[in-house]
Amino acid sequence: MKHAAALVSMATGVPPNVFHQTEILEAARFLLGSQYPQFETLSALFANTGIQHRYGVKPMEWYCEPRGWPERTQAFLEGAEALFVDVAQKAIERAGLRVTDIDTVVTVCSTGIATPTLEARVAGKLGFRTDVSRVPVFGLGCAGGVAGLSIASRLAQARPGTNVLLVVLELCTLAVRHDELTKANIVAASLFGDGAAAVVLRAGDGGATCIESTGEHLWPDTLSIMGWRVDPEGFGVIFQRTIPDFVAEHMKPGVTAILSGMGLAIDDIDRFICHPGGTKVIIAIERAFSLDQGTLDHERAVIAEYGNMSAATVLFVLERARERGLPRRALLTSLGPGFTASCVALRHAA
Template identity: 25%
Template sequence: MSAFLHAIGTAVPHHDVHQAFIGWARQQLTGAREAALFDRMAGRAGIAHRWSVLPQTSDPTGPDGFYAADRWPGTAARMDIYAQAAPALAIRAVDDLAGKVPLNGITHLVVASCTGFVAPGIDQIIAARLDLLPSTERVLIGFMGCYAAVAALRTARHIVRSEPAARVLVITVELSTLHLQATGDLEALLAMLQFGDGAAAALVTGASGGFDLGQPFATTLPESAELIRWTVTDHGFAMHLSGEVPGRIAAALADPAFALAATGGMSPAAVDGWAVHAGGRSILEAVERSLDLPDDSLSASRAVLSDNGNMSSSTLMFVLARLLDGPRIDQGVALAFGPGLAAEGFRFASAA
């Protein structure tokens, strides 16, 4: 029994905060050497835009903004915005999906989000706003980070393979810009430089169409748990993204056992569709170097990074959406990384 990813709808907020953040972050650095390094890294990040649910009428870090210096917001204030803005952005992604495929008869809802908490859960809020049947089975995947899209699509695949008539709506929604931290630490500022807000929605069923979702794979790198952390604090969720991450990813991809699991024994050169989580320029370069990929193999990932930055779990969905709109793929591999340090993915191919 196969499971098929038919289409993906996407949505981002209307407020581009990338340049405002760069200006604010540079002011937090007191040393000339650190400021120069930040400028160089920001210029090489490959990011042109990052979008935020914070009000478009102001600079979020300005005197009247959400992050005004004299009243740095606590976690409760950030979660208040999440409770309202996350379902709204998710619904916009569903509306985009509905313009591509019929969404009648949804039997299961799988939602992934790691940038907020609310109860009743965001899955229940979304189900109610979509007027799904009360009998709709729901799964909420929380706090897994950037590879949560893999977990969500893998869950949908398992559901469809066990219940062939299932119609599974998969949603990822992340509001990363709710978690700006007051810090002058260069590594922390470079990590925050990557992240933006976005949502995606997909339909997975047993009927042929779109991408045939193949075998999943996963691994956790040894002695790497401290490299990516997402800590709940009194002032939002603090991200720690070590500069060692690209090197550790490169080492993992060079392991023949992992390469075998990821490609199913194929040479990486035989893969004609790479959906790699756009976690940052250096991560994409590490993947390219380790697998010796042609220069244009990760063009979809680079385009998503440029247009949106890293939207945590939604990022991979945006990459897959671009590939769905492109040429036929006979041998595809989706790959994402996140806290753990873990690497997860699945193989896929265009439906016959």
């Protein structure tokens, strides 16, 4: 696959503040318990996610005070810029490149608004060339890691020999709400953390791990399943259907359709690398694809150590899978607002 886009390097990173799941539960109980009679019933969610700890761009005390758009945005810009620089530098160094060797930057983020966009804000700090191509992508949610890899690979393949830097960065904790007394808000509080991943891709000179094919599947009439609602306080999470149930019913047919477009079938896949929304979602994926329970071990490890970092999470799983050895063909999958499944088939030469 000489002319396919290859994974040259990758890196992941998290902000400095670590929160244990029990600590988050107690903070949520303090803030919401007296206002929301259903809180104690829903508090079991914190134990059922499979999460042990998560990371945030601000200390715990910051989240315990009411915040509006200006404060959330300032926290987003500061935290996102620092995390962007961290993972980008690591990925570029691991590729044996200089920052000036980067020709295109793809930035994926759905948890904050920045104009100018993040790659422009850090251009001076990192030292990007003045003619670097910028491709910011917003609104893909949890599907953004896989969809972003797909976009970056096509850009690399369109210009063989050029270096494409993909940065997927999500600061989900900044959307925490005190005024949202809903099950969706409790679910979000029990799941989400902050993190970022960066990948360098290049086409034209071969590579051990190549992007074999990409595809997406958009289900009609599913806009209300997942997304953001924007109001004066900030983003408000939308979860209007149970994701594990949707996965169990619809994911295999959707992925089968994507694979068919690639000229592949489920049996051609040696390893699934999935976005782990939580323990119940992981179990639903294993059942949907008739995998033995526990097959998605990297997914369980990442969700336990980092929580759900939206789009970045699947790239943490990919990093772990690469470190432990990829099979001949793996399929990255993620689900996100739309409601959409994004897939990338990886071909690995031993």
